[in-house]
Amino acid sequence: MAEEKNNISKADFRFMNDALVDVYDHIMRIEEETLRKSTFRDISVKEIHLIHAITLHDHKTSSEVANELRLTKGTLTTNVKTLERKGYVKRINDEQDHRVTRLTLTNKGKLLYRAHDAFHRQIVKSFIKGMDGNEVKVIKRALINLEDFLSDITQ
Amino acid sequence: MAEEKNNISKADFRFMNDALVDVYDHIMRIEEETLRKSTFRDISVKEIHLIHAITLHDHKTSSEVANELRLTKGTLTTNVKTLERKGYVKRINDEQDHRVTRLTLTNKGKLLYRAHDAFHRQIVKSFIKGMDGNEVKVIKRALINLEDFLSDITQ
């Protein structure tokens, strides 16, 4: 066997590690800059992640969104408040249970959601650029490996 | 051709996008928790990234580190100050140019650096678990694709 399975050279480790680390920072940076130059220049990366978590259609409760983003309820309240003020998010009072507020995007919020989603689509597309079906499967397997590894650590 | 090149199904997009997004958050979370439970419980994820940027051997200047991490000089000064107080980092006065301070890790800092590096090694290893040389090449290509895409945007 020319290449041992599960054995990785120092150079490969360094390359992949740096790539994995840098890529995320780079994406955040680009998102920030892109937003700054767009019609949505009053929105930060953190805010767009909240908008993404609220999603297009499924009227989640505040607590659900807070859990997903691992923020306290208090933090979410304040963040939602500013996005509401800026006109991206609307609160809906739940008819069944008068304690809960559900979150939804305004038209402006939906527009931003779609723009952001399109950017992510580009990222994924670039990731698998020029690859055939089998190669895409290899990438998926790698991502599944990583997710499994990470969830094994957590519980 | 059963599978068109460069065409990705909605499901594949969603899977890869979510994986790419979630993986980073997950890693940060695990780093945070692991630190909390270790001997280094006085260190945050942001702080460990600073320690990583200072590196084991190459006595960078404050400005160099600030640029790498894209922080202002002022922010770096305060961050270094707390890491110095906690005993992970040392300032060295440059003999040539008395304006510059170079940054280096104490033994405690180096210990932490190595522990953190070992964790990253595990991550990369899990990423390519069970793959042969060709498959590893596919992964590398994907990461290069992504880096190219991102630098093209920034140029």
Add this chain to the structure above:
DNA sequence: TAAATTGGTTTGATGTTCAAACTAAATTAC
């Protein structure tokens, strides 16, 4: 119907960051 629980908000504190003013050292321009 009183007590406990739940969903969300408010409050006060902490940590991270920045921009701008500043200090000290080095470089350049005359």
Add this chain to the structure above:
DNA sequence: GTAATTTAGTTTGAACATCAAACCAATTTA
């Protein structure tokens, strides 16, 4: 060779994100 400019880093004051804890109102349970 001194004055003016630039450079490296620090200090300061403000802004923002976050949290934990106290709180309020509605619902559930006992």
